[in-house]
Amino acid sequence: MQLDFKHKPSGHCENGVVSNLLGFYGIDISEAMVFGLGSGLFFAHMPFIKMHDMAVTSFRPLPGAIFSRVVSLLGIKMKRYKFRDKEKSMGALDRVLLSGTPVGMLVGVYNLPYFPKEYRFHFNAHNICVIGKEGDIYTVSDPVVVDKCTLTYEELKTVRFAKGTYTPNGRMYHITDISHKRDINYEIIRKSILLNCSRMTKIPIPMFGVNGIRFLARRMKRWEKSMGKKKAALNLAQVIRMNEEIGTGGAGFRFIYAAFLQEASILMNIPELRRFSEEMTEAGDMWRDFSYNAARMFKKRDGDTISYEILSEKLMMIADKEELIFKNLEKLMKNAG
Amino acid sequence: MKINEVPQDGNILEKSGEVRDVCYAVDENGEYKQVISVGWEPKNEAISYAWSLIEEECESIKKDVKAGNKSPLAYHIHRNVMTPEILASYTGFTKREIKRWCKPKHFFKLDSEKLGKIAHVLKMDIEQLVSVD
Numbered sequence: 001m002q003l004d005f006k007h008k009p010s011g012h013c014e015n016g017v018v019s020n021l022l023g024f025y026g027i028d029i030s031e032a033m034v035f036g037l038g039s040g041l042f043f044a045h046m047p048f049i050k051m052h053d054m055a056v057t058s059f060r061p062l063p064g065a066i067f068s069r070v071v072s073l074l075g076i077k078m079k080r081y082k083f084r085d086k087e088k089s090m091g092a093l094d095r096v097l098l099s100g101t102p103v104g105m106l107v108g109v110y111n112l113p114y115f116p117k118e119y120r121f122h123f124n125a126h127n128i129c130v131i132g133k134e135g136d137i138y139t140v141s142d143p144v145v146v147d148k149c150t151l152t153y154e155e156l157k158t159v160r161f162a163k164g165t166y167t168p169n170g171r172m173y174h175i176t177d178i179s180h181k182r183d184i185n186y187e188i189i190r191k192s193i194l195l196n197c198s199r200m201t202k203i204p205i206p207m208f209g210v211n212g213i214r215f216l217a218r219r220m221k222r223w224e225k226s227m228g229k230k231k232a233a234l235n236l237a238q239v240i241r242m243n244e245e246i247g248t249g250g251a252g253f254r255f256i257y258a259a260f261l262q263e264a265s266i267l268m269n270i271p272e273l274r275r276f277s278e279e280m281t282e283a284g285d286m287w288r289d290f291s292y293n294a295a296r297m298f299k300k301r302d303g304d305t306i307s308y309e310i311l312s313e314k315l316m317m318i319a320d321k322e323e324l325i326f327k328n329l330e331k332l333m334k335n336a337g
Numbered sequence: 338m339k340i341n342e343v344p345q346d347g348n349i350l351e352k353s354g355e356v357r358d359v360c361y362a363v364d365e366n367g368e369y370k371q372v373i374s375v376g377w378e379p380k381n382e383a384i385s386y387a388w389s390l391i392e393e394e395c396e397s398i399k400k401d402v403k404a405g406n407k408s409p410l411a412y413h414i415h416r417n418v419m420t421p422e423i424l425a426s427y428t429g430f431t432k433r434e435i436k437r438w439c440k441p442k443h444f445f446k447l448d449s450e451k452l453g454k455i456a457h458v459l460k461m462d463i464e465q466l467v468s469v470d
Contacts, residue, residue: 010371116356118384121418146355234386234390237383255360258361294383298383
């Protein structure tokens with residue numbers, strides 16, 4: 001059984017799954033629009049959550065947040081599941097799938113056979129969509145893969161019950177009802193932008209939003225002293241990987257958000273949003289410059305002047321830039337209400 | 338980022354399968370477009386660096402195993418980027434048991450059923466599990 005599902009690769013796994021899922025129901029909405037409506041741009045540096053014994057740096061809200069937000073804005077009903085029992089989770093998947101419904105799910109990448117070996121860490125917040133089954137082979141639409149791919153029953157079961165930080169526990173979701181669907185309109189986009197502005201500038205805890213970037217910047221300066229050269233560089237490598245990793249990207253997210261602002265500018269008929277899109281592109285370029293310079297730490301030779309102080313300074317500048325963008329964007333959106 | 342600036346440094350992605358990066362970049366008119374990339378050098382370096390440290394650590398654990406201070410299990414856990422905790426949750430044993438079996442005197446007393454269970458999770462056979470070569 002194969003669903004008539006159009007697979008489009010995307011920059012970020014959750015946006016991609018949502019955009020492809022909605023496309024199945026004839027709702028044509030770009031990845032960038034999904035990301036923007038889901039208020040998906042975020043930053044968090046959380047030393048109290050560890051992955052591979054290192055602080056987690058994240059460039060997006062919790063997995064699933066974008067999907068929930070977009071479907072509720074569009075008046076679409078969905079159902080989510082979480083399981084203890086592995087076999088039950090596979091049975092539930094089969095029942096929904098055989099009823100002709102594509103099923104999105106959270107998986108760990110460590111045991112994903114089509115992932116390059118180098119990418120297989122215990123990262124458990126990857127989204128894929130199951131869109132067919134022949135015998136015990138499932139057809140899968142994974143947004144980071146160019147074409148549709150396949151997983152066996154056992155393989156899928158293993159990745160749905162991956163272990164480590166933030167275990168997926170067989171989490172899956174699907175759309176149940178689109179009869180009350182609303183079209184994307186001015187007000188929906190305006191609210192989503194406002195929510196993203198507030199997430200990036202107003203959370204009163206230092207670990208999130210632009211303050212989170214500053215928090216990381218301040219801690220980074222002390223890394224070499226507090227954990228030694230090797231561990232410090234490893235932590236830096238972790239930040240770059242979270243920043244640039246397929247399907248999770250950080251600099252990439254700035255560019256996706258910029259693409260969203262461009263689309264929004266046309267839909268809302270606010271030409272000024274295009275200028276914000278350009279500003280956001282600049283922020284993305286600054287993140288790329290940060291990654292580029294951070295990578296110099298790994299093969300640092302005598303004479304190379306790169307240091308954690310310089311990298312920290314770069315992060316501070318990114319934080320200032322993004323704070324300014326979001327504060328002005330908030331003003332613009334408030335006045336446009 | 339402009340379309341012609343999208344990096345195509347295919348060290349890791351190009352040689353394995355169909356996983357790719359989708360990047361967003363602006364064309365000559367400033368319009369955003371999707372561009373498929375095979376990777377970017379700084380990221381490839383970050384990944385290689387993380388792996389090189391894992392290799393290094395594995396070599397040092399290997400020496401401990403040969404000196405009789407650690408069991409081959411300690412080595413395989415690290416080689417698979419695992420921790421005793423993650424292996425425990427995959428196998429169903431407790432973290433304490435796994436940690437105990439990282440010591441040779443407990444590890445070499447394990448029966449083949451338990452060894453088989455661990456070997457299955459680590460995707461190797463028992464002969465490989467009990468050696469570090």
